[in-house]
Amino acid sequence: MNEKRARGVEQEVAKEATYGSLPLTKAERVWGAGDFSWVTISLAIATWAFMTGGATVLLVGFTDGIAAMLIGNSIGLAIMAFGSVVLSQRIGVEQYRALKSVFGIVGVGIVVFTIVLLVEMGWTSLLGVLFGRAFTEISNQAFGAEFDTFGPFVTVFSLLAIVIGWIILSRGPVTISKLNRFVAPGLIIVVVFMMVMLMMNNTWDDLLSAPPMAPFEDEQLNFMMAVEFNLGAGLSWWPVMGTLARLTRGPRAAVWASWGGLFVGTVIAQIVGMAAALMIGEADPTAWMVPLGGPILGVLTLLFVGFANVTSMASIAYSTVLALKQSSGRALAKVRWPIICAGFMVLPAILTFFPSFMYDQFMTFVVISGAFIAALCGVIIADYFIFRKQVVSVRSLYASGREDPLRFTGGVNIAALVAVAISSAFYLWIYNPITLETLPIFQYTTATLPAVALAMVVYLGLSWLLYVRGGKNEYGAVDAFAAAGKK
């Protein structure tokens, strides 16, 4: 990239990072419910959804899998929407600036540089591996080779995906949004095509009667683990949805479109993943698209899916790197955008050397990230809806220094971080996704619901003691927008 172009991108990104963190005016809120629904449906239909469907039917059959998917995603997405979308939409501010009202300015940085960073690096790595497997399979078909689909060529192609993702990312937000415009409708066509191909070679009876692939003995436990996994999948949208929702024109548009679009897109793609896994033994389309679709259609589909993975990678990496830049204060202010992007890609690149690890640990990864996000959402819901009654001063979010009304304790809402830590640990005590040990309560409540509840209770108690009863940090503030929307 030449110097002039680099400077142009830097300015574009700096503009986005700075102006993107500024509150949107009404004229800039360009999405109605329909627009936002299209965005969220498009985001949801990606190869990770096939993987989620396939992982679900490790534990349960097709009909129970659909039930677990509906239960988990419906509740998980609702918790996610309450914990991200509503706040950012009302005040028109990107998510991590808005969360200063919950965690404090330094507290947000802690959340971003730990939970958000690691979760999004994990998803980036997984998308890279899926790309690598797709292109390994294409090579096998094109050259008659028999490369191992977890072998070194997967790593080579995965690293290629990360490099391509970095190039797209380095060019800034305009390139990413242009690419998404044609990837999204293409994915819907691909998903429908995949399902047609699958069912042309199998019967509905076969599908409905197919046993789960690797269940435990306890059927109730299997079902609840499937539900919990889908709860985690629903919650996994938390890091990016608030910032998108600020572009919508009203609270109902934001909430219904985020929940509804993600729900519909996820259901469509997961059903294909479930059916593929049960009928062929593999949720990942790289394993069966060519045998089912034939060499030409199969390879074209894989090419498209591989490309879609890279654009999805660039989208989530962009949101995360932007959050890092904005949360870092002066620390990253003078680091060039492509360098920060490259830094973000280091861990995902390392993980591509262990493609089977990422694949095999997919469910564990989703569940562990869900543990932390559930806790975060519980704290945010308690703060925004119960203590603040949806009142957050836009101006206060941009204040700094000793005059900052949202200063908490040196920039940290201690109650919020303690509640997140306790509730995450509580989740992992109820359900340890590494050892697969569960407490008896898990079979009736999942781990997510008690964790969210505990996060709310702990936060309400601690925050009241530390901050709310003292009347500081704008608890009990007058709602400047009290007349908004009222006739």
Add this chain to the structure above:
Amino acid sequence: MHKEIYPPMTQHTELEQELDRRLTEIESNEIGDPVHAALSGRSILVFTAVALGIAAAAWIVAAL
């Protein structure tokens, strides 16, 4: 000499001015605008009921 890429002091001032302009516009012209409406209690209840209703229906079908 390598030109500074990051905003110089004058651009920081511009940024502060832009922030202030937006905040003033929001606090004066958008006070009553539906874009800033709170999510109503009724909307919260309906949304929660739909989400839980879908979950409950799926649970019942799975149990049958």
